[in-house]
Amino acid sequence: MEPTTNALPKQDVLGLFDVLVVLLGQLTLGQVPSDLTERFIRRLSKDGLLPAAASVGQLTVTVADLVERLRFAMGDYPSYPEPVPRLTSHELSVPSHDAAQACRSQLMQWDALTVEISEDAGRAVWEVQASFPELAPDPSFERRVAQLQELAAGHGGEYLGSGH
Numbered sequence: 001m002e003p004t005t006n007a008l009p010k011q012d013v014l015g016l017f018d019v020l021v022v023l024l025g026q027l028t029l030g031q032v033p034s035d036l037t038e039r040f041i042r043r044l045s046k047d048g049l050l051p052a053a054a055s056v057g058q059l060t061v062t063v064a065d066l067v068e069r070l071r072f073a074m075g076d077y078p079s080y081p082e083p084v085p086r087l088t089s090h091e092l093s094v095p096s097h098d099a100a101q102a103c104r105s106q107l108m109q110w111d112a113l114t115v116e117i118s119e120d121a122g123r124a125v126w127e128v129q130a131s132f133p134e135l136a137p138d139p140s141f142e143r144r145v146a147q148l149q150e151l152a153a154g155h156g157g158e159y160l161g162s163g164h
Helices: 010-027 034-046 056-073 098-111 139-154
Strands: 088-094 112-119 125-132 160-164
Touching: 010 056, 034 056, 088 098, 088 139, 098 112, 098 125, 098 139, 139 160
Parallel strands: none
Antiparallel strands: 088 125, 088 160, 112 125
16 A cells, blocks of 8 residues: 555545545445446546446445545554455344254355354343355345345344344
8 A cells, every 4th residue: 555645634534534424324325326336436446446347335345444544544543444344244043052053054055154153141042143245235235134034034033133
């Protein structure tokens, strides 16, 4: 990474930060029109930040990376932040160890990148965490969430949500 040679005034950096935070929120909610996301992808791929055929999910995590890098530039972090993982972690809750094992088996058949099982003794449930490459708000992410909701419900449990 080659640093820039001219520092921007703090007000300019804050303005860029605010613009990116708003954009990130709108991307996450799927509220940015496709013609605009295509233009963002085209521009960021020209700069080497995205592949030319990037998805909106890839654009979203790249903008999240840029937000964190601006926070670094503003002095919020002592070192340059690592990129957001290009995967999504999902969490399910099921009522028994057997149900958790059955979920793990299915998740592995669906080519989960990772699967972990843990007992939540306080709630008397088992939690299953699995990661997949689909990123929000891509349609493939929405299909994966629906698939995981169905899997959890089929084993008497529930889908708890996702994150990076």
